[in-house]
Amino acid sequence: SSSSHFDTNFWEQLEEILIMADVGFNPTLKLIDNLKLRAKEISPGDQEAFKKIFAQELASLFPKPSKKLIALKPEVVLLIGVNGVGKTTTIAKLAYRAQMQGKKVLMVGADTFRAAAIEQLKIWADRVGVGFYSKEHGSDPAAVAYEAMDKALKENFDLVLVDTAGRLHTKVNLMEELSKIKRVLNKKHPGSPHRTILVLDATTGQNALSQVDLFSKSVPIDEIILTKLDGTAKGGVVVGIASEYNIPITFIGLGEKMEDLRPFDGKSFAKALLD
Amino acid sequence: MFDSLSERLDSVFKKIKGRGRLDEASIEEGLREVRLALLEADVNYKVVKDFTRKVKEKALGKEVLKSLTPGQQVVKIVHEELIELLGGKNVGLELKGKKPYIIMLVGLQGSGKTTSAAKLALFLRRKKFSPLLVPADVYRPAAIEQLQKLASEINIPSFGSSSNMKPVDIALQAREEAIEKGYDILILDTAGRLHIDEVLMNELVEIKQACSPQEILFVADAMTGQDAVNVASRFDELLDITGVILTKMEGDARGGAALSIKSVTGKPIKFIGVGEKLKDLEVFHPDRIASRILGM
Ligand SMILES: Nc1nc2c(ncn2[C@@H]2O[C@H](COP(=O)(O)OP(=O)(O)OP(=O)(O)O)[C@@H](O)[C@H]2O)c(=O)[nH]1
Ligand SMILES: Nc1nc2c(ncn2[C@@H]2O[C@H](COP(=O)(O)OP(=O)(O)OP(=O)(O)O)[C@@H](O)[C@H]2O)c(=O)[nH]1
Ligand SMILES: [K+]
Ligand SMILES: [Mg+2]
Ligand SMILES: [Mg+2]
Numbered sequence: 201s202s203s204s205h206f207d208t209n210f211w212e213q214l215e216e217i218l219i220m221a222d223v224g225f226n227p228t229l230k231l232i233d234n235l236k237l238r239a240k241e242i243s244p245g246d247q248e249a250f251k252k253i254f255a256q257e258l259a260s261l262f263p264k265p266s267k268k269l270i271a272l273k274p275e276v277v278l279l280i281g282v283n284g285v286g287k288t289t290t291i292a293k294l295a296y297r298a299q300m301q302g303k304k305v306l307m308v309g310a311d312t313f314r315a316a317a318i319e320q321l322k323i324w325a326d327r328v329g330v331g332f333y334s335k336e337h338g339s340d341p342a343a344v345a346y347e348a349m350d351k352a353l354k355e356n357f358d359l360v361l362v363d364t365a366g367r368l369h370t371k372v373n374l375m376e377e378l379s380k381i382k383r384v385l386n387k388k389h390p391g392s393p394h395r396t397i398l399v400l401d402a403t404t405g406q407n408a409l410s411q412v413d414l415f416s417k418s419v420p421i422d423e424i425i426l427t428k429l430d431g432t433a434k435g436g437v438v439v440g441i442a443s444e445y446n447i448p449i450t451f452i453g454l455g456e457k458m459e460d461l462r463p464f465d466g467k468s469f470a471k472a473l474l475d
Numbered sequence: 476m477f478d479s480l481s482e483r484l485d486s487v488f489k490k491i492k493g494r495g496r497l498d499e500a501s502i503e504e505g506l507r508e509v510r511l512a513l514l515e516a517d518v519n520y521k522v523v524k525d526f527t528r529k530v531k532e533k534a535l536g537k538e539v540l541k542s543l544t545p546g547q548q549v550v551k552i553v554h555e556e557l558i559e560l561l562g563g564k565n566v567g568l569e570l571k572g573k574k575p576y577i578i579m580l581v582g583l584q585g586s587g588k589t590t591s592a593a594k595l596a597l598f599l600r601r602k603k604f605s606p607l608l609v610p611a612d613v614y615r616p617a618a619i620e621q622l623q624k625l626a627s628e629i630n631i632p633s634f635g636s637s638s639n640m641k642p643v644d645i646a647l648q649a650r651e652e653a654i655e656k657g658y659d660i661l662i663l664d665t666a667g668r669l670h671i672d673e674v675l676m677n678e679l680v681e682i683k684q685a686c687s688p689q690e691i692l693f694v695a696d697a698m699t700g701q702d703a704v705n706v707a708s709r710f711d712e713l714l715d716i717t718g719v720i721l722t723k724m725e726g727d728a729r730g731g732a733a734l735s736i737k738s739v740t741g742k743p744i745k746f747i748g749v750g751e752k753l754k755d756l757e758v759f760h761p762d763r764i765a766s767r768i769l770g771m
Binding site: 216225316327407 | 511514515516517519520521583584585586587614615616617618620621622624625628669670671696698699700701702703705706723725726727728729731732751
């Protein structure tokens with residue numbers, strides 16, 4: 201519109217950038233409408249000033265993570281998500297981080313389904329140098345979780361990280377299996393799991409919305425961790441997720457090593473969308 | 476979740492009554508809906524632009540068939556064009572030349588290479604081949620064990636790789652073993668890697684040069700978004716891939732990445748993965764995916 205400080209070409213280009221970053225069509229239009237209003241605050245054509253406004257506007261969409269008080273140790277964290285997004289690797293990263301903070305960490309292999317998933321997690325536990333519990337391949341994941349809590353309570357762990365098998369959100373029986381793991385944890389250790397984290401792969405497109413929607417119907421999601429941001433994918437789909445669901449993004453994954461985890465920062469994320 | 480595209484188009488065309496031909500204005504308006512449907516399905520923005528331009532040319536001036544509404548007519552044109560772009564019909568594996576044949580699987584982390592390797596082995600055994608599964612991912616924790624376990628699940632031999640070997644040496648030694656023991660096809664599982672990781676991408680080029688695989692299949696996740704074009708075109712540029720496997724198709728992903736990847740590489744999608752079990756591999760049918768991308 202003529203009231204805008206930037207020409208049609210500018211807004212079209214921005215639309216293209218945002219859609220190609222997986223922000224999605226409707227969230228892109230909404231964002232651009234808001235930005236058109238806010239662009240009036242800055243001098244015409246000032247791109248640097250625009251980038252600042254853009255980062256502010258986008259960052260304001262992301263809910264702030266809330267700190268939960270844990271009445272009774274250990275704190276229990278459950279990681280869920282579709283196949284191959286990076287759950288197991290993210291557990292290694294979270295364990296490494298907690299260990300650096302002096303916590304006693306237990307990794308729990310409740311993916312008893314995928315070939316060598318238990319071995320994969322065990323290798324990580326050894327590399328990071330933290331505790332590990334699982335049972336043989338094919339065991340009931342809820343039983344693994346239950347027995348792991350026994351160990352965690354007995355041996356005075358501070359943090360328990362529960363790895364689950366990748367599963368598509370459309371599989372009703374597998375969603376039910378997650379609720380069961382959750383129920384069992386809560387029975388053994390009331391209040392737990394204290395956090396349920398949905399792991400999302402930044403290369404995912406609009407399907408991530410359906411993942412959030414269907415996973416949260418069986419287990420409420422407290423946080424999202426966005427992995428694989430070290431590639432060229434921007435992970436823009438979380439913009440739509442942030443405005444539709446009130447779920448904070450806490451960390452981003454930037455590689456395959458245990459050190460490759462950073463706290464999520466809305467402004468840096470916004471800047472990277474425009475690069 | 477999505478209105479069917481022809482319903483949406485019909486509501487567009489309802490406003491433009493009594494016209495026997497598809498005129499520019501109504502096509503423009505109709506194509507806006509098509510564009511949106513394709514973007515919702517994660518087809519790449521630029522691919523969508525090219526595609527809708529082509530459809531417009533085809534649709535312009537076309538007479539609306541008596542049996543169809545204008546909306547249905549446009550959907551028909553769009554659908555046919557999509558099938559054509561997706562390759563028309565299924566393209567199988569091209570196994571020619573001297574045995575043992577080699578099929579190499581490549582792609583981003585977590586896309587489904589290892590699982591697809593075992594699925595392919597099962598598929599090929601049914602076709603009377605005698606496959607050897609070759610784990611050449613020496614990086615991911617327990618990647619070798621993963622493939623070896625899958626292999627023993629289906630009673631197919633696997634090569635005894637170890638994580639201190641170089642992937643190219645694994646490939647060459649596995650070929651020797653295949654010749655010795657009479658296996659006629661090797662399926663090589665490689666580590667997931669980013670297309671921008673020069674060192675690891677070169678490792679793939681080195682393997683290709685050392686053992687000239689008949690097939691290099693790019694394994695991609697059906698849920699991939701806009702970035703599919705960057706990734707696929709880089710893998711294709713460096714390796715001249717021969718085809719694509721699209722995994723995790725049994726979910727609710729619309730699979731627009733199929734169109735993006737086919738458009739930028741020109742390489743056929745040969746198989747789709749439809750589950751975690753090793754029998755869950757199907758040959759690719761362009762017409763089915765076309766309907767799915769359109770939300771039909
Ligand atoms: N580049 C990159 N790769 C990652 C990242 N996080 C995980 N990966 C890789 O992605 C692949 C899958 O990771 P996993 O941790 O096994 O994923 P998962 O969700 O546990 O997989 P399933 O248990 O099979 O569902 C592995 O090759 C990891 O090394 C990341 O932040 N960046
Ligand atoms: N639902 C579903 N899951 C699949 C399919 N194909 C593979 N998977 C799952 O996706 C996850 C990753 O598969 P892998 O075969 O380990 O993937 P990869 O490409 O070898 O991973 P990296 O070696 O880490 O790069 C596992 O949980 C598989 O069980 C499929 O068609 N459908
Ligand atoms: K993936
Ligand atoms: Mg895992
Ligand atoms: Mg693998």
